[in-house]
Structure formats: C-alpha cells, structure tokens
Amino acid sequence: MSWFNCTKASAKRMLIVGLLSNSVTPLATAAVQEITAVFRPDSSNPQKNIFENTTPQSGICPGHIPQRCEALNIFSIRTLDITFESNRSIPAGHESEREGAMFKVPSAWRDLTVVHSETGAVETVQMRIAGIGGRWDTSRPPGVTAFGPQAANWGGAPAPCVPSGYIAAATSYLLWFWIVPEGAGACSRTAQLDIPWLKYTTFEYAYELKTPNPLGMSTGQYTGSIVFGIGPGEDFDFGDTMIPNDNNLIFNFTLDVQHTLKVEIPPGGNRVELVPQGGWQAWLTQGRKPTRLFSDQTFNVSSSTRFKMNLDCQYSTDGNRCSVRDSVFGHVVPLDVSVTLPNGLVDASAQPVTRRPLRRDGIGTELFLPSFYVDRKPGTLHFEIAQDEVGEMLKPGIGRSYSGSVTVIWDSEAG
Known part of the structure; x- marks a missing residue:
C-alpha cells in the first residue's frame, strides 16, 4: 500500500613577546605541550564510552612502569624544553625546604573549557599533575652523594609523594620519579653536603585527565588550552633556589569525536x-x-x-x-x-x-x-x-x- 525511503545524516616551544615601549621589555617564554584524545565507538566493547588519549608518551610510563601508569590512569612526558638551575649554592642542612630540592606541582584538579570548532558548543576537561621527576646534575664533589651517602634515598619518595620504584644514578647525576597524590603539597630533599650548583637538565611529569562523556558531544573537534605558571610561588614551584628557563607550561587540547x-x-x-x-x-x-x-x-x-x-x-x-x-x-x-x-x-x-x-x-x-x-x-x-x-x-x-x-x-x- 505504500513505500518509504530511509536517509541518515550523517611539544613544541613558543615565544611570547611583550608590547614594545621606549624601554626594553624582557621576553616571557612558554613551553607548549599538545594533548590529543579521540573517541571512536568500539563495537567489541560498546559499554566503553570514553576518550582514548592519543598523545605520544615519553619517560617513566612507556619506558619503565607502563602497567602501574595504566592502573593509575596517568601519562608521562619527558622534555628538555624546561630546565632549572640554581641561582646560589645550597648549604648542607638548610633550614627551609625552599633553599634545596623542593617540588610542588598542581596536583589538584583544574578545569579547562574546550569548544567545538564549528558549533561553538562547550565542554569541560579536567587535568592534574600526578607525578614529577627528571634528572639532576651537580659538581663533583659532592657528586651524587650530595643528598646523603645513599643516592637511593631519591628512590624512596618523601611524603606526601609516593615512590615509583624508579631510580638511576652515576657519580654526578641522578634520574628519579615520584608519584604525586591528588591535592598533595610540596615534596623535598635536604642537602647533606654543601652543593656549589645544581641543575635539573630534564623535566618529567605525569598527568591525569577527566574527559567529558563523548555520547553527549557532537561529531568534530573540540579545542582549548590551560596555562600553568613555572617558578617560585607558581603552579610548578621548585623553591627559591632552582630557577626555570620558562615561565609557563601551556597545554593545548584537541578532542576528536568520531561518532557513528x-x-x-x-x-x-x-x-x-x-x-x-x-x-x-x-x-x-x-x-x-x-x-x-x-x-x-x-x-x-x-x-x-x-x-x-x-x-x-x-x-x-x-x-x-x-x-x-x-x-x-x-x-x-x-x-x-x-x-x-x-x-x-x-x-x-x-x-x-x-x-x-x-x-x-x-x-x-x-x-x-x-x-x-x-x-x-x-x-x-x-x-x-x-x-x-x-x-x-x-x-x-x-x-x-x-x-x-x-x-x-x-x-x-x-x-
């Protein structure tokens, strides 16, 4: 009696220059990390409706503790773009943690807005820093024993940080990584010997994400950014002695939704x-x-x-x-x-x-x-x-x- 049709719709670095005036304005620099994630429905697991983080990893998670990182839902980045160098010598037994090796990171959740490139629809992504590490170098003497006769004390993280089980050392440098719980404060080590100079020649961190429900989002790309300050009193605060070469770390997010x-x-x-x-x-x-x-x-x-x-x-x-x-x-x-x-x-x-x-x-x-x-x-x-x-x-x-x-x-x- 009738017939019908069916139709269906279908890290790099960046230099930020201040405004020019009759005086010279110092250059503020920022390191940039691209974060990408994609949602594609999976017919083999239809109940799994989450974004997959497609950001290339480096450092601790892919190289040393992949299963633990997966269990913690964290991802690591190792970069040479951000370094720290002491602006003075570090005395043995210093009274303030800010005089030595101190690490305070933005471990509490931060919100950022991502916007659909065509419709302007907005969604919220949450991010926190969940681990910190890298490599430090110093003069010899005191060498790797600067923070105590057992360099391995960097393998046992100071509270509130948690050990990752990773440490590697030579005579004048050490590689390490600590897990940082949500909302944790500063983690620090006190110098046991006078340290003429100290450098953090690599910067490594782990991050954790909470992404929105993709089933409520439109097909297409959502983009947004979040900026963390680096330096004394900033989001990444490594004390008053260790001074960074960059003032900010910018995360640029791209969430790609590929619906069916x-x-x-x-x-x-x-x-x-x-x-x-x-x-x-x-x-x-x-x-x-x-x-x-x-x-x-x-x-x-x-x-x-x-x-x-x-x-x-x-x-x-x-x-x-x-x-x-x-x-x-x-x-x-x-x-x-x-x-x-x-x-x-x-x-x-x-x-x-x-x-x-x-x-x-x-x-x-x-x-x-x-x-x-x-x-x-x-x-x-x-x-x-x-x-x-x-x-x-x-x-x-x-x-x-x-x-x-x-x-x-x-x-x-x-x-």
Whole structure:
C-alpha cells in the first residue's frame, strides 16, 4: 500500500613577546605541550564510552612502569624544553625546604573549557599533575652523594609523594620519579653536603585527565588550552633556589569525536505492504472489513551520537502526517508512522522509545540519545491506517490501489 525511503545524516616551544615601549621589555617564554584524545565507538566493547588519549608518551610510563601508569590512569612526558638551575649554592642542612630540592606541582584538579570548532558548543576537561621527576646534575664533589651517602634515598619518595620504584644514578647525576597524590603539597630533599650548583637538565611529569562523556558531544573537534605558571610561588614551584628557563607550561587540547550513526534496512525493506490482521481472506470471502491496515518494518541501527527523526512525504493531508493516494479516484488517506528504538536509545527524558509518532515537523522526536554505544540493534518502523479510514477505502464493487512515498529521516544534527 505504500513505500518509504530511509536517509541518515550523517611539544613544541613558543615565544611570547611583550608590547614594545621606549624601554626594553624582557621576553616571557612558554613551553607548549599538545594533548590529543579521540573517541571512536568500539563495537567489541560498546559499554566503553570514553576518550582514548592519543598523545605520544615519553619517560617513566612507556619506558619503565607502563602497567602501574595504566592502573593509575596517568601519562608521562619527558622534555628538555624546561630546565632549572640554581641561582646560589645550597648549604648542607638548610633550614627551609625552599633553599634545596623542593617540588610542588598542581596536583589538584583544574578545569579547562574546550569548544567545538564549528558549533561553538562547550565542554569541560579536567587535568592534574600526578607525578614529577627528571634528572639532576651537580659538581663533583659532592657528586651524587650530595643528598646523603645513599643516592637511593631519591628512590624512596618523601611524603606526601609516593615512590615509583624508579631510580638511576652515576657519580654526578641522578634520574628519579615520584608519584604525586591528588591535592598533595610540596615534596623535598635536604642537602647533606654543601652543593656549589645544581641543575635539573630534564623535566618529567605525569598527568591525569577527566574527559567529558563523548555520547553527549557532537561529531568534530573540540579545542582549548590551560596555562600553568613555572617558578617560585607558581603552579610548578621548585623553591627559591632552582630557577626555570620558562615561565609557563601551556597545554593545548584537541578532542576528536568520531561518532557513528548508521541505519540498515534489510533487502526489499523499503517496500511496505499494508494488510489487515491475518491477511485479506476475511474480507474477500466474508465481506468483513478489517479494523486496520498495518505493517511493521524492522531495521538495524548503530549509534554513538544523539539524533532526531522526522518525515518527508509525497502526499500529506494535514501537514504533519503522510498519506497514501488512490491514483484513479484521487482519494487520499492519512498514514500513521511511528518508531520503536532498541534498548540503549532513549529520549531527552531518558525514557524508552516505543511507538513514538513520527511527524513532518519532528515534534516529539527532536532528540534521541544513546546511554551507551548501540551497535546494529533492531528497531521497528510501524505503519498503520486507522479503522475510520479503512471504511472509506473499501467500497464493495470498487477496486482501489493506494500508494505513496514516505521518507524517514535520521538526522545527527540534533540539539
């Protein structure tokens, strides 16, 4: 009695120069680290709806403790772009931790905003520094024993930091790394011998991320930045003696959302025949009019994104419903179309979608959301002509044939 179509929508470094005036303004420098993450729905694990951090790692996590980093959900970066050098000698047994090897990092969660490149939609990413380390070099004497006769005391982290189990040393330098708990304060070591000079020739840190739920985000890229100060009293505060070559560390974020919205109609499923319950036999042999004409057409849907649905019609009588038409007499009959979506796809109120009417203006089907990635799950389109209309269609002695085109639209450009 009708047919329909289905459519679907588819570290580098940077120099920042101050304003020029009649006096020379010192240059403020910043080290820049790009952070990238991507979301692609995984049909083998549809419940895993999180971003994958695609930022290349270096240092402690990939090279020494990968399993522990994975368990802690942290990622490490080792860079030569940021170095520290003492601005004075460090006396043995100094009273203030700020005179020696002190490390205070932004270990509490910080919010940053990422913005969709096309729509301007905003989301929040959270970040914290979860580990600190690197390499220090000093003169010899005192060499690697500057902080005590056992250089390995750097392997046992001072509270509130936690040991990582990593340390490597030679006569005048040492490599180390400590885990930093959330919201921790400064971790420090006191010099046991006078140290003429001290340098941090590599800078290494681990970070932890909390990313937004990608199922509520639009396809495309979200970008944003966060800036951490470096130096005495700043976010990365290594005391008053160790002075950095950079004033800021800038993290540039790019979150790439690659959603799936795919609808599959089985072969021949785009041609729908409306029939009575039990077929036409009762009408043909007994003259008993059917109470309704209907057909249910199944489809498979894969979706990790929000979408909306509506109709386009070849014929319409009331502006919002499609119709079928008798080509000989021109008689037009309204056709009710509704949809049932599989488990995992809900409406804006988080309610299941069962026989939800579809309209040309899309009212009532403006927003459907996945509560998890739905991968090739069956849904149903319901087509029906109500009993009141069936009586007008079936006249004794008059043969009529009704047809019409109905286009069902799945549109990922939903609000």
